[in-house]
Amino acid sequence: MKRIFSLLWCVLALASCSESTAKTEEEQEVVSDNFELSTELVLGDRGAIWGFEFLPDGGIIFTERSGKIGIFKDGKVTELAGVPKVAYESQGGLLDIALHPDFANNGWIYTAYLENVGKAARMNLIRFKIENNALANVEKLLSTSATNEWKGHNGSRILFDKHGYLFWSVGEGGKTSRGGKDSPNKNAQNVKELWGKVHRLHDDGKIPSDNPVLPGNTEPTSIYSYGHRNPQGLAYNAEADEVWESEHGPRGGDELNLIKKGENYGWPFVSYGINYDEVDISGKKHEGYTEPTFQWTPSLGACGLTYLTSDKYGSWKGSLFAGALALNHVSRIYFENGVAKEEKILQDVGRVRDVVQGPDGFLYLSLEGPGRIVKVVPSPKTK
Template identity: 55%
Template sequence: MKNYRLLFGLACLIGLSGLTSCKPEVTEPDVETPAFRAETVLTGYGIIWGMDFLPNGDLLFTEKSGKFRRFSNGTTTEITGLPSDIDTRSQGGLLDLRVHPQYASNGWVYASYAGSVSGSAATRLNLIRFKINNTQITDLETIFRTAATNTWQGHYGSRIEFDNSGFLYLSVGEGGGQTLGGESSPNKNAQDVTVGWGKVHRMTDSGQVPTDNPVLPGQSGPTTIYSYGHRNPQGLAINPTTNELWETEHGPRGGDEINIVQRGANYGWPLVSNGINYDGSTISASPTRDGIQAPLFTWTPSIGTSGLAFITSDNFGSWKGSLATGALALEYLSICQLNNNQVVSEAKLLEGEGRVRNVKQGPNGNLYVSIESPGRIVQIIPE
């Protein structure tokens, strides 16, 4: 167990675009926040990608290696019966996990995974739902899948979220054969509204297309695609007050983003970005252009944002209403305080503890954080 006392500055965070992303309204340079302790809940696993709580407080979690487990009363049990085509190469594997908001009455659990295709290097992203009978998965069905065109086994996105009306959202990275930004990029999946890659999808809890989904350019009717132009979105969370869908996604070198996902909007990848390509080449002369939705906030350098949760608990005092997201590359838990949908400050927790893969608010109001190497879940407890 580790105890912490944190100081975080109220200095503005400035994105690559040069736009100021916060406007402090206090004169004090620093504000002391309450102390907290980080208590290890479980440890000794691989990469814990997805996690969620059952109504009785049990914790379900996935490992990238393809294992699905339940933590109950201090004991971890493996649950078997997942599909045999889980492909764990590169960034693939068993990915996110979400318990249906009405689990108590319907018993559904959802998971995303990278699936192999026999005799091919290509993979697809699958969304499944199933029920749990003791330690066995039952009633498994695939309710969504992309085309099997991801030949480099990367950028799956893969977060799952439900809104207050019961619709399901799935973020999907641009996949394909490589990732490269710019007008000449060979991978324009994110701009192609006929493919599932590089999108945020909205569907019913059984995978059907809602009739009020947008009709995108060149299409004759709605599909599951709700927004497009996404690179690698690994965070989704519904604002519990407004029912807006918030999203975080990886930029290339610089330009990690926070977005509020709007119906039918184009978020620009690979045509524009606040970052540059890994080889140093320019993606776009300007990070914005007409017809493309600009991000709410960007990080440069990239933090490697992963996982997203709104803090709704009173346990964290002034952090109530803030966004929590993991930083894979820079290894911390980010707490972004908001004012009128703008990021006004960022606190950094668990610095140097490892790559932060996911964050959830638990039934007790505390934050649960999955960290890599070793794969573990810690609970953030205010003191």
């Protein structure tokens, strides 16, 4: 279950995680008056690890954008057979992966990938089980239109909330990406298109009856929120029952959003960023659209997001942690008097693709160049 772990999972996985973690220290940085952070290599020398999850038996299941699904356990990686053919080009490929909340009993695993259809491509959300180290019982739950001609801005993250609803973020796709009222790509505003949205489904892909009826529609669809450019982070605060999303802006204007039912987050009509040719999009005028809780300018390349529920990092409990794919650090977002503030940690750690809280309460990162997973370890500050 994405970034939420039962007590049983924690107990089962804690010992195995500590056993399989190689004690290779990659970086150390003072980030607090009370402790330092270091990273320990868990898994290395892989392709681009887009998403990963901890299994109840202590293993780690992960995706590589090139189209591989692997299981790392006892120091070895087993690659699964039967993975669908993916469009591994531009920003496309095999993306996030998540476990069903009741995975220990039903065995369902969820993933999303870009698939070529003629000269364009579509995003698919599927679920499957594992039999004899291969995908089995594969079910396609939701697909976008096959209209992504440049194969970019696909999203995509997957998570479950405590009610068992499945959330899936999808980028705007289309022919190109440009902000402004005259943008040639308005997928994110088109409620008949699945691109540029955060979707909410039952675990079997059916549409919840209490999903919003959006302007221009007559009944609920899979769309829960819209107006998203390229959302590559989803996190869940179970105590507050909040879904958080992070997305890439254009030149500046990366966003952290609290996802609310039926809300319009504005892309491509509004952004705190500007187009790559320096043409303004909307300035700071966002009337009629939902404002981001926090925005990053310059862009950090927001990718991967988790909500910390453990006490392993002291007062950081309750913070959000966003990966900085472009700026090579982790952004800690915390709140003071209801105002979101940022602290940059693990600077120069590398290109952060995903951030996950493990069943042992520690943070884990997937990094690129080469693909690897590291554990973030706090230790008492040395003089």
